[in-house]
Every structure is written in structure tokens, then in C-alpha cells.
Amino acid sequence: MKVLERLEKIDRRYVFILILLAVVIPLLFPINFKIEVSEPVAMLYRTVEELSPGSCVLFSFDYGPSTMPEVYPMNLALVRHCFSKDIKVIGIALWPEGVQFGNEAFRVAADEYGKEYGIDYINLGYKAGGVVVVSAAAEDIATTFPQDYTGRSIEEFPIMTEVKNFDNIDLIVSFSAGDPGTREYIRIAQGRYGKKVGTGVTAVSAPAFYPYLNAGQLQGLLGGMKGAAEYETLIQQSGLGTSGMDAQSIAHGLIIFFIVLANVFYIAGRRKK
């Protein structure tokens, strides 16, 4: 019993060190655990696969630096997938910080696939208003976003000549870390205009979106870094999502071990009393 008592009073900083090691070691020495692709991720992949070259998708960058490790990898994976299939991508942002992450994903993927700004993709930047912006863009993109993120008129760009409103958009994907974000697209784009909507969200908010997925309101769902890793597996291009999976699995295993251990102590302590 003495061991139990000592372990009960253990300094929590030892737990922090163990978690840190569980993250650092797999990043330095990758184990490459197999990544199983879940159905919600595969659904979004299939939806993009079914689009023909020249189709147009709308990506909404609705996240910021605090959720970048989770959402940016899936953002990049989706942009890469679209570019590999010659699908045109229009980016907008309901979060001001989302603009630069969208730009970064475009820059990386455009270099890899030789895509040109204004012809193959465009970033229309941020607009305040959340649900009102989505509603207005659904009716008329040019009125809602008259300029791209640099301030140039969108009439200058060939990609926008055939895209007037959501009727000309084949798929909408919101990379979302909260509100405004995916819910606005479900309610307006899917609910009112019947558009196909997919999403990549932070792990914290993923459970809240499963009901929409089950109801057919979402075409696919990527939840957290795991979702990004699964999508990277499907497009066969590893990124931060894949690199982080070993660390994630080991850290999760350690946390499960701690939860079991804490419960054993709790039950043992109760019996003693």
C-alpha cells in the first residue's frame, strides 16, 4: 500500500515530462504506425475524386494560428488533391487570420503542381459578417468580394469570369475552428441552396458535426490531425498530419494508461477507507 500512497502523491510535473517524451521521441525516431482511413474522411476524398477537371470548389479558411497544427495540414492536403485533379479553387475566409494560412497552402501546392494565381486558384480574402457573408456570396460573389486579398478587382482574374455565385461552385469545404465556419455553410449553402458541403474541423468540435454527416448535410468530415493524416494517406502525400500520428498514438496510449492507473488508485483508496 505504501507504493500506492507514494504514487498518489507523485508530482504532476513527472506526468508532463512523460507526455513531452511521448511526443518528442516518436517525432525524432518515427515508427510509422499504419494509418487506417475512416469512412467520413473517405467520403470527402470520393466527393473530390468524382469532380471532373475544370470544376470549381470553394475553400473557406475559418481558422487561426491557435488551431493551425490541426487544420492547416488538412487544408494543404485538400488543396493538393484539387490541384492534382486540375480543379479550380476559390478561397475565402470568415476568420481574418485564415487568409494567410490559405495563401500558404496555395503557395506550397501551386509550386508542386505548377498552378497559376488568378487562373487556377484565387484568394478573395476575409470578410466580416459570418452567416451574412455566406448568404450574400451565395447570391453574388463579386458583390460580396469585389477584390481579392491584395485589393485587386476580381474582374481582372480569368478564374472569376465563369463563377458568379454558388450555382457555379461544385463543392464547398470549410476548414473550421469554430464560429463562423462550417455551420454557416451547412445552414446556408447546403440548407438553402442544396450545395455539397464538406468540412475539416478541429478534433474538439468534430463530435458536434457527426449528426450533420449522418443526416447527409455534410459530404465528408475530417476531424483534427488524425483526419488530416488519413487524407494525406489517401492522396499519398505525407505532411504534418502523418508525421504527428506516431506521437499522437503514443501520447494517447500513455494518457489511457494514466486514466486506468488513476482509477485503480481511486478504487484501491475507496476499499481502504
Add this chain to the structure above:
Amino acid sequence: MSTDPGVWIAAFLTMCILSFLYRDNPFYRFAEHLFIGVSAAYWAVYYYYNILQPNLIDPMFVQGQLLLIIPLALGVMMLTRLFPKVGWMSRWPLAFIVGTYAGYNLIIYLQSDALDQVTATLVSLVQVEAWQTLFQHPSFVNFLYAIGVPVVIMGVITGIIYFFFSKEHKGVFGGLAKIGIWFLMVAFGASFGYTVMARISLLIGRVYFLLHNWLQLI
């Protein structure tokens, strides 16, 4: 190691914040205060150039859209909260926001979060195709797909029963409410699991930055 000063500053601030895990210390306080100050300045500038200027100042003073004086007045009235004597004026723009938002969202919410969700539970209790797949290819995953719909319907009904407080939770009703609690517990467990995953992902993101961008070990 990186030679970029920006990366070094980011690495230093990351470690300042992480040092709180050891205990509160001046490095953590410094990073915390710096973050709050920089954030406040960033958002002040951002809101001015991205919201006030394009939506109010330019259209009103450059293009002469004088009707915008109404939202400007409502905005100024909102700021009267700072002065107790005239603070009552802030209720008007607040009432406008609440009223507009409620009216705008009522129908949208009803469609996407009520009607569509109810429709999703109005499905055949026995999914013939899923059961056929299960018999042709027996596996645990196919079994879960086959029983998925009855489980969802049971979860919805027992969950609603748990939140029905006009009848005492006794007998059959109490039993069903208890099943509802189990469904809620499973949902909370899944949420907690996802939350742990999110937090670990953020740690991985920072550690990856330190090892990849700063130390360039990976």
C-alpha cells in the same frame, strides 16, 4: 539550427509559455503580457482596416452613402455602456442586434438543426442492405453499420426522455431515462477523447516547430 531571427523569437516565446508547466515564473509572465499587448494592437488595427474603413468610413465619407449614419449612431450608442449615466442607450443597438439575429437565424436553424435532423431519424429501422452486407462479409465494422440506425433512434428517444422532467423518472420511464444517461455518457466520453486528441495535436505542432523549424533535427 535556424538562422532566422523570427524563428528564434518564436522558439523563445514557446519555451517561455511552456515553462509555466514547471511553475509560474517571470519568463511566462513576460510572454503572457507580450501576447496580450500584441493581440490587442493587432486586432485594433485589423478591425479598423478590415471592418471600419471598408464598411463605414470609405462608403460614408468618400462615396457619400449618408444612410450609414444609422449604423454609426448605433455603434456609438453601444459605447455608451462605458458611461453609467447614459448607459441605457446601449440597449437600443443591442435590441436591434438580438432582434435581427434571431429573425435571420430562426428559419435557417429550424431547417438545418431541427427538420433535417428529425428527417435523418425517420428511416427504416432495419437497414436490409447493411444486414445483407453483414451476412456476406461478417465483420465487426459491418455489424456496427447494421445496428447503427436502431442505436441512433434508441439514443434519440431515450435521450429526449432523460430531458423530460414533467414526469418522475420511475419504472419503465426511469429505466429508459437511465439508458438515455448512458448514451449521454458515451457522447461525453467521445467528446473528451477528441478534446485530448486536439490538445496533444497542439503540443505536437509546437514540438514539431521546435524540432523542425528551430533546431532542424527532423
